[in-house]
Amino acid sequence: xxxxxxxxxxxxxIIKEKSLDYxxxxxxxxxEFYQAMFLNQNAVAQIDAESGCADSYGNLLERCIRTAxxxxxAGITKRDIICHCSSNxxxxxxxxxxxxxxxxxxxxxxxxxxxxxxxxxxxxxxPRVIFVTPDVVDTIEMALxxxxxxxxxxxxxxxxxxxxxxxxxxxxxxxxxFQPLEISDIRETAVIAFTKGQKDDYKxxxxxxxxxxxxxxxxxxCCNFGNTFCLxxxxxxxxxxxxxxxxxxxxxxxxxxxxxLCCCTFTGITKIINQKFDPTFAWRTIDKHxxxxxxxxxxQAIQLYKIGKPEGVVGTTxxxxxxQGTSLSKASLYELRKLLPYCFITNCYGLTxxxxxxxxxxxxxxGDIRDQYENPTSCGKLVSGMTCKIVDPIxxxxxxxxxxxxxxxxxxxxxxxxxKQDHSDLFDKDGWVKTGDVALYDDKHRFFxxxxxxxxxxxxxxxxxxxxxxxxxxxxxxxxxxxxxGIFEDIKAWNQIPMAVxxxxxxxxxxxxxxxIQMWANSKLSKKQQLKAGVKxxxxxxxxxxxxxxxxxxxxxxxxxxx
Numbered sequence: 001x002x003x004x005x006x007x008x009x010x011x012x013x014i015i016k017e018k019s020l021d022y023x024x025x026x027x028x029x030x031x032e033f034y035q036a037m038f039l040n041q042n043a044v045a046q047i048d049a050e051s052g053c054a055d056s057y058g059n060l061l062e063r064c065i066r067t068a069x070x071x072x073x074a075g076i077t078k079r080d081i082i083c084h085c086s087s088n089x090x091x092x093x094x095x096x097x098x099x100x101x102x103x104x105x106x107x108x109x110x111x112x113x114x115x116x117x118x119x120x121x122x123x124x125x126x127p128r129v130i131f132v133t134p135d136v137v138d139t140i141e142m143a144l145x146x147x148x149x150x151x152x153x154x155x156x157x158x159x160x161x162x163x164x165x166x167x168x169x170x171x172x173x174x175x176x177x178f179q180p181l182e183i184s185d186i187r188e189t190a191v192i193a194f195t196k197g198q199k200d201d202y203k204x205x206x207x208x209x210x211x212x213x214x215x216x217x218x219x220x221x222c223c224n225f226g227n228t229f230c231l232x233x234x235x236x237x238x239x240x241x242x243x244x245x246x247x248x249x250x251x252x253x254x255x256x257x258x259x260x261l262c263c264c265t266f267t268g269i270t271k272i273i274n275q276k277f278d279p280t281f282a283w284r285t286i287d288k289h290x291x292x293x294x295x296x297x298x299x300q301a302i303q304l305y306k307i308g309k310p311e312g313v314v315g316t317t318x319x320x321x322x323x324q325g326t327s328l329s330k331a332s333l334y335e336l337r338k339l340l341p342y343c344f345i346t347n348c349y350g351l352t353x354x355x356x357x358x359x360x361x362x363x364x365x366x367g368d369i370r371d372q373y374e375n376p377t378s379c380g381k382l383v384s385g386m387t388c389k390i391v392d393p394i395x396x397x398x399x400x401x402x403x404x405x406x407x408x409x410x411x412x413x414x415x416x417x418x419x420k421q422d423h424s425d426l427f428d429k430d431g432w433v434k435t436g437d438v439a440l441y442d443d444k445h446r447f448f449x450x451x452x453x454x455x456x457x458x459x460x461x462x463x464x465x466x467x468x469x470x471x472x473x474x475x476x477x478x479x480x481x482x483x484x485x486g487i488f489e490d491i492k493a494w495n496q497i498p499m500a501v502x503x504x505x506x507x508x509x510x511x512x513x514x515x516x517i518q519m520w521a522n523s524k525l526s527k528k529q530q531l532k533a534g535v536k537x538x539x540x541x542x543x544x545x546x547x548x549x550x551x552x553x554x555x556x557x558x559x560x561x562x563x
Contacts, residue, residue, distance in 0.1 A: 006398075013398045014389045015445050017382040019412065020221070024213040029190050030100040030180035032213065033265055037061040040268035048090055048273050049247075049285045055090050057268070063091065063169055065178045068098040070168045074152070076128055078103055078181075081192065083127035083151075084252060085109040085118075085136050088273050091156060091165060093261055095131040096252055100190065101180040107192040107204065110253035111136045119143040121194050121202050124419055127151050137162065186210045189416050193255045195352040196544060204419030207255065211355040211413040216262040218383045222362040223293060223320060226267020243292040243319060245270045247285060249277040249300060256324060259356050260295065279303040283313045290317040298325045298332075298347070299481055299543075302474055305335040306505065320363050321345045325548055327449065329471035333376045346372050349379040349449045351435060353415045353426070357383045359447045371444055378446040385413050389432070390440055393453065396428075399440075406453055407439035408432040438465065455551055457486030457496045462528040464498055466551075469529050473500050473521050478508040481541050483549035485558065487533040499533030501554050503541055513537075 006014075025031055037045075041058030048054075076082070082099045084106060086092045099106035107125045109118065111133060118136075122143050128150075132140050134157045144151050155162040189206040196202060219225070224242045246264055248271075250257035264271040272289050274282075277300050285291065296304075301323045309315060318340055327347045328336070336345050348360035360380035361368040372378065382388060389398050390405040399405045410432055417423050428434055438450040451465040466484035473482040480503045486496030502517060514535035522530050536558060542550040 010398045013400050014387060015382060015441060016387040017384050019385040020214065020217055022214070022217055024186060024210055026183075026186050027180070028100070028103060028183040028186060028188070028209040029212060029262070030103060031182065033064075033097055033100050033262075034061070034180045036265050036268065037064075040265075043268045044270045045265070046090060046093070046271045046273050047289060049281070049289065050275065053090060057265070060094070060097075062175070063094050064097045064101060065175050066170070066172055067094050067168045068101045069172050069174055069178060071098065071102060071104075071129065074129070076102060076104060080104055080128035081125050082106045083109060083122070083125055083130035085111050085113075085140055086131060086133045086156060086251070087111050087135070088251060088275055089133075089156065090273060092252065092273075094165075095154075096258065096261065103181045103183045103188070105189045105192055105206075107194070108252035108258070109194065111251060113139075115139050115143060117202065119146060121204075123147050124202070124204050125192065129154060131156065131165065133157065134159070183209060187416065191255065191258055192419055193258075193352050194253070203421055205255075205352045206416040206419055207352075207355045208416055211415070212259065212262065214385060214413055215354075215356040215383075216259055216266060218357060218385070219259060219263050220267060222360055222364060222383065223263075223322070224363050225263050225293070226269045242267065243269060245272065245289055245291045245293070245317075247272040247274070247282075247289070247291045247294040249274050249282075249296055255352050255356055256295065256350070277303075279307040280310055283307075283310050283315065286315050286318050287313050292317055292319045293322075294318060294320070295322040295324065298323045298328050301328060301336060301345075302332050303480070305332065305339055306477070306480075309339055315340055316342055318343045322360070323347045324350070326467045326470070327377050327379055329475065330376055331475045332471070344369060344372070347377075347379045349447065353433065354386075354409070354411060355413050355415065358386055358388070358409065359383065359449075371446055375442070375446055377448060378442075379449050380447060381445055382447070386411050388441075388447075391428075391432075401443050402440055404438055404440045404450060407435045407437045407447075407449065409435065459486065459495065459497055459528065459532075464496075464529065466498075469498060469500070469521070469525060469531070472524050473502060473517065473535075475524075476517055476520055478504050478512040479517065480505045481549075483541055483551060483554050484531075485551055485555045487558070489532070497532040498529065499558065500531050500535045501541060501558065502535060502537055503539065504537060509537070 037057045043057050044054050045057040045060045046055045082104050084095045096106055109121055118139050126149050129152045131154045153162045154165050156165045187208045187210050190209045191207045192204045194202050194204050226242045248260055321343050344363050346361045348357055350357040359382055361372045388409045391408055393406045436453045438453050441447045451467045455466050456463050469484045470482045482500050482502045484498050484500050487499045489495050489497045514537050518531050518535040542553045
């Protein structure tokens with residue numbers, strides 16, 4: 001239905017949060033980064049969690065400038081794309097920042113991708129230069145050779161066969177005169193982030209300078225980042241007692257990590273660099289580096305409470321823990337609160353297509369903190385610049401509070417489009433983005449994302465949302481992770497019954513069986529949610545870059561084994 005023809009009642013069911021009163025600098029992200037790094041040059045930009053090596057904003061700025069000059073000399077232009085496929089280390093952010101300096105789109109790629117996935121993505125990007133770590137260089141070289149394009153491989157490490165990144169850091173007489181290149185339009189694409197589409201193909205989501213800066217300001221405002229804002233067109237706020245150290249475990253292949261890099265740089269706070277997630281090491285890192293803000297997936301958060309705080313760890317510096325992905329169950333959240341009684345623990349919801357957050361609670365608003373404690377499974381309220389509604393996907397009727405349907409939204413923070421692909425099927429006939437997520441909101445406009453629409457299945461006329469069952473199973477002390485799928489009991493009746501596929505914590509494999517977990521879970525689940533197809537124990541559950549299970553791949557594994 002055309003929005004202009006909505007009734008008063010229908011209009012009241014559309015939730016809107018006005019945009020922040022801020023106009024980003026038209027010169028773009030490169031200018032903002034340069035200014036912030038120059039102003040904070042004596043502050044610590046990042047610390048390697050394992051080695052303890054610290055890096056100032058001044059030193060980081062110097063390396064970014066030298067890399068940018070080297071790329072300009074090599075002939076890089078705004079028509080090219082800079083690619084990045086690296087794990088986390090002190091220099092992994094340099095290609096991202098220097099791409100902003102040059103006004104050239106940067107496309108970070110997940111370093112854990114298979115050859116086929118890397119080939120699919122690189123064939124779309126067709127990059128001019130790619131920065132890689134030694135563990136993925138062979139895969140990248142093979143994929144580029146198959147695509148048959150001229151692309152310079154720059155290696156973070158030593159090798160006689162590739163250009164070494166360290167060679168980019170030689171002093172240059174032009175560096176003292178360097179200035180970021182201005183962009184012609186604030187809506188130009190700055191980042192191309194890859195995500196899995198509905199048909200299990202990879203899509204390059206093109207995100208603008210404008211949207212990234214506005215979403216960063218949303219996060220800075222909600223999460224109490226830093227002691228000053230170093231964004232132009234904004235008065236510095238010298239008296240804010242904000243977070244000073246941030247920790248995450250994502251690579252730059254996730255837009256959330258690029259956003260965190262922006263937030264830390266614009267506010268001059270320290271970012272802790274981690275190679276990979278290890279719960280015991282994460283606990284010790286919080287204490288060692290006095291981490292005040294941390295973001296992780298829901299799966300990682302569960303591992304933190306299951307392993308518990310190591311002896312000697314206090315964790316009192318941590319003031320906010322922001323989880324992403326599926327919401328934590330109440331039981332998991334309460335266990336985390338016991339370990340971190342002075343920390344605000346909350347979940348958020350976002351999409352790559354929206355340049356990050358759609359909903360989150362604000363640490364800076366006492367009302368939001370109260371609302372989160374009242375209903376901890378909520379993923380928050382709309383961030384600034386978002387307009388949402390819940391729709392019955394069959395009738396297209398706009399639903400009211402506490403009615404579950406598909407979440408749809410409109411926003412000026414929307415992506416520019418998919419790289420070299422049509423995105424018209426992403427919208428309904430009235431121009432609303434179809435998220436494919438089942439959600440609802442309550443009377444206080446707190447949102448709850450229940451499941452992916454395509455993951456919900458029918459069991460004896462009941463619609464089953466897998467994530468609700470998964471949250472129960474994950475409470476079992478032996479279970480490390482769980483994914484619930486529907487298995488056809490009678491394909492003629494199109495009826496599926498729930499099955500759980502789980503991984504176990506270390507040392508539990510010979511102490512618990514699938515039957516034990518099934519009986520335990522069924523005692524806590526409603527009759528319609530019972531695991532009638534049983535529980536299967538596996539060594540590993542395949543997950544996406546966002547830390548979510550690859551359900552179709554799990555289902556294929558189970559079906560192939562049953563054949």
